[in-house]
Amino acid sequence: MAIIGAGPVGLALALLMARRCPQWRISLFDARELQADVGRDPRTLALSLGSVQLLRQLGAWPSEGSQPILQVQVSQETPAVALAGVRAQVHIRAADMGVPELGAVMAYGILVPALQRAWEQEQARQPHRLHHRFGQAVQGLKVDTPAGNAAPSRVEVDAGIAEFFDLAVVAEGGVFMREAANAPSPMGQLRHDYGQTAWVGTVGLAGGTPGLAVERFSRQGPVALLPLPPLPPLQPSSTATDANGTSLTRASLVWCVNAAEDPVSELQDAQRMAVLNSLLPPGAGRIETIGPLKSFALGLLAQMSLVQSGCLVRIGNAAQTLHPVAGQGLNLGLRDAHALTDRLRSAQRRGESLAQALARVHWERAPDRWSMIAATDFLARSFTWNLPGAATTRALGLWAVEHLPGLKPALARQMMFGRR
Numbered sequence: 001m002a003i004i005g006a007g008p009v010g011l012a013l014a015l016l017m018a019r020r021c022p023q024w025r026i027s028l029f030d031a032r033e034l035q036a037d038v039g040r041d042p043r044t045l046a047l048s049l050g051s052v053q054l055l056r057q058l059g060a061w062p063s064e065g066s067q068p069i070l071q072v073q074v075s076q077e078t079p080a081v082a083l084a085g086v087r088a089q090v091h092i093r094a095a096d097m098g099v100p101e102l103g104a105v106m107a108y109g110i111l112v113p114a115l116q117r118a119w120e121q122e123q124a125r126q127p128h129r130l131h132h133r134f135g136q137a138v139q140g141l142k143v144d145t146p147a148g149n150a151a152p153s154r155v156e157v158d159a160g161i162a163e164f165f166d167l168a169v170v171a172e173g174g175v176f177m178r179e180a181a182n183a184p185s186p187m188g189q190l191r192h193d194y195g196q197t198a199w200v201g202t203v204g205l206a207g208g209t210p211g212l213a214v215e216r217f218s219r220q221g222p223v224a225l226l227p228l229p230p231l232p233p234l235q236p237s238s239t240a241t242d243a244n245g246t247s248l249t250r251a252s253l254v255w256c257v258n259a260a261e262d263p264v265s266e267l268q269d270a271q272r273m274a275v276l277n278s279l280l281p282p283g284a285g286r287i288e289t290i291g292p293l294k295s296f297a298l299g300l301l302a303q304m305s306l307v308q309s310g311c312l313v314r315i316g317n318a319a320q321t322l323h324p325v326a327g328q329g330l331n332l333g334l335r336d337a338h339a340l341t342d343r344l345r346s347a348q349r350r351g352e353s354l355a356q357a358l359a360r361v362h363w364e365r366a367p368d369r370w371s372m373i374a375a376t377d378f379l380a381r382s383f384t385w386n387l388p389g390a391a392t393t394r395a396l397g398l399w400a401v402e403h404l405p406g407l408k409p410a411l412a413r414q415m416m417f418g419r420r
Contacts, residue, residue, distance in 0.1 A: 005172025006030035009316035070211030088395035208249030208285030221256030
């Protein structure tokens with residue numbers, strides 16, 4: 001097997017295969033060098049409880065640098081049409097669900113080094129079948145199908161030197177590129193430009209609740225705050241305290257707005273904080289400091305099938321790049337990796353061919369993948385609809401989840417473990 005991409009999903013798959021599928025030889029490719037410092041990468045990762053449990057089972061959970069999510073609050077600004085007695089809010093607490101946490105938040109630069117250390121230790125124990133290919137960028141993949149189907153198809157992996165593999169798994173990819181939105185969509189791919197921009201960065205909150213994740217549906221798009229762990233002692237940060245030296249709660253900000261009429265790009269920091277404080281619900285705390293914000297385009301890129309030609313698989317962001325409205329992209333990818341490993345592990349026992357095993361992966365992953373793709377796509381598109389009553393409909397939906405029996409626990413289970 002060739003695994004292309006040593007990010008969180010690729011490394012998790014490599015570890016799973018190394019531990020659970022001893023009949024497979026694994027080659028892990030990545031363009032970055034093995035000793036490259038990824039610890040400074042500040043990108044924020046939202047992990048569901050299922051993902052946390054998987055990483056702990058792999059022995060790849062960092063000893064520090066993570067923040068448990070203890071509560072999730074989803075709400076919306078009051079719709080233009082008044083709804084008597086309707087409070088557009090869902091509040092999910094870990095204690096109410098009978099779990100210690102709903103998930104966790106950490107930086108990419110914390111998780112990836114922990115996964116890579118675990119992989120290097122595993123590779124050192126089994127060098128005969130586990131191989132490093134860091135510093136080798138894969139330049140092309142080509143499926144080789146023998147004439148007359150006399151033998152199974154193989155994948156030619158070009159990383160400077162062409163090699164053949166029984167199975168190649170692409171586990172890298174993923175930022176939506178707006179300039180590609182007008183290009184013809186290839187067969188088997190779902191693509192949509194939401195016409196939105198996400199601004200991301202770090203803020204400091206006065207009166208914030210540790211462990212509280214907040215999502216607020218505004219008129220232009222969702223605004224989310226993910227709780228971050230406190231900074232290590234003696235580490236300087238403009239978001240650790242306010243001007244009076246008062247300790248602040250740190251949070252990662254995702255602020256989605258209309259790309260055509262971007263209200264954020266021209267604002268100064270003080271103006272950005274004022275706008276955000278007017279959008280966020282009171283329970284979120286008050287933003288007192290804001291770090292530099294970066295922006296990227298938002299869109300949907302989803303492969304219709306994880307499997308191509310019976311020997312090439314795409315998982316994680318290579319299979320589905322989603323709008324961040326639900327924060328589920330990485331969790332879907334980790335579930336892809338887990339399902340693929342489980343099916344390959346059981347294939348020999350069942351007497352299945354590789355093509356049959358991969359076909360099972362495609363069908364077994366479809367309900368989880370497509371329910372999440374559909375949900376995030378619906379929410380993302382709804383912010384672009386100029387239809388009367390759209391905000392009122394969302395408000396009624398939030399009220400129903402909070403108050404109708406069974407809906408909130410079902411949503412919480414979906415967010416924690418995916419669709420089973």
